[in-house]
Amino acid sequence: MKYLSTLLLLFLLQSAFAQSNNQADTSIQNLLRHYVTALAHDSMQGRKTGSSGMYKAAAFIANEMRAAGLKTAAGNDGYAQLFTADGLSAVNVMGVLEGQELKDEVVIICAHYDHIGLSENKKDSIFNGANDNASGTAALLFLAAQLKKLQPKRTLLFIAFSGEEMGLLGSKYVASIVDPVKIKAVINFEMLGIPSGKRAFITGANYGNFFSVLNKELAKKDLQKYGKYFFRRAPEDIRMLFTRSDNYPFALKGIPAHTIYVTDDENKHYHKESDEAHTLSYSFMTEVVEAAFIAIQPIVNGEVELKKIVVRPGRY
Numbered sequence: 672m673k674y675l676s677t678l679l680l681l682f683l684l685q686s687a688f689a690q691s692n693n694q695a696d697t698s699i700q701n702l703l704r705h706y707v708t709a710l711a712h713d714s715m716q717g718r719k720t721g722s723s724g725m726y727k728a729a730a731f732i733a734n735e736m737r738a739a740g741l742k743t744a745a746g747n748d749g750y751a752q753l754f755t756a757d758g759l760s761a762v763n764v765m766g767v768l769e770g771q772e773l774k775d776e777v778v779i780i781c782a783h784y785d786h787i788g789l790s791e792n793k794k795d796s797i798f799n800g801a802n803d804n805a806s807g808t809a810a811l812l813f814l815a816a817q818l819k820k821l822q823p824k825r826t827l828l829f830i831a832f833s834g835e836e837m838g839l840l841g842s843k844y845v846a847s848i849v850d851p852v853k854i855k856a857v858i859n860f861e862m863l864g865i866p867s868g869k870r871a872f873i874t875g876a877n878y879g880n881f882f883s884v885l886n887k888e889l890a891k892k893d894l895q896k897y898g899k900y901f902f903r904r905a906p907e908d909i910r911m912l913f914t915r916s917d918n919y920p921f922a923l924k925g926i927p928a929h930t931i932y933v934t935d936d937e938n939k940h941y942h943k944e945s946d947e948a949h950t951l952s953y954s955f956m957t958e959v960v961e962a963a964f965i966a967i968q969p970i971v972n973g974e975v976e977l978k979k980i981v982v983r984p985g986r987y
């Protein structure tokens with residue numbers, strides 16, 4: 672009887688643990704859905720750079736950064752970094768988490784929050800940009816709150832970029848003013864919401880050691896759950912997603928700068944009016960952001976040095 676009751680107790684404990692894990696998962700899913708739904712709401716008018724919808728989205732993101740306990744960066748207007756590019760006034764949203772030990776070593780965690788605005792389509796006149804890139808912005812806000820609790824050794828700069836859809840304007844601006852020696856990594860998130868075959872990718876995986884650092888950390892944490900290669904190499908085909916997102920202006924400066932994504936631009940909702948919040952898989956998005964949170968810890972704590980990467984502009 673004693674043996675049986677121990678088994679029973681173990682069983683109860685295990686199922687209680689599984690349940691609390693599931694509850695954690697569900698609450699993260701709900702949080703990500705909440706962020707995506709808010710940013711992709713019709714009232715944001717497709718978040719086109721320079722539009723009132725963009726400013727509204729920026730205010731939402733700034734509020735969440737404040738709630739996460741991030742500080743503002745010197746020289747900015749609160750969390751807003753105002754800049755002009757190509758004749759447009761735009762705003763990146765930026766929050767700082769000062770490192771516990773390695774204050775001068777900075778890791779940028781980022782996602783673009785702008786999208787392409789309004790459509791001529793009479794039935795649905797708004798490009799809501801739920802997957803592109805409310806999903807990446809949701810990941811950014813989730814990671815800000817989680818990393819704040821972790822208190823990493825390096826300084827983290829969380830940036831929601833504007834102007835991406837107009838030619839990486841927000842990231843080009845930041846890349847032009849930072850000291851590349853201080854920036855140890857740029858970790859960018861794009862289109863996390865619609866998986867094909869439950870896979871997440873890293874762009875530019877063949878440059879440097881970012882790809883292997885992330886996968887090794889996950890395998891170390893839970894080999895059974897993550898396998899050896901939870902993150903896959905993005906196919907290096909002619910679409911070259913590496914050069915087409917906000918990591919790229921930093922990579923051109925030699926900074927290890929990569930994008931984590933789930934959905935590529937062949938998805939049927941890509942840059943369509945139908946890119947709406949209800950089309951996303953929040954369970955897989957949760958898996959990816961939780962994996963990212965674990966996988967980047969050696970980087971945010973300065974336990975590994977990422978190699979400088981060499982990309983030749985104009986090669987693609």
Ligand SMILES: [Zn+2]
Pocket residue numbers: 783803804835861862
């Ligand atoms: Zn995008």
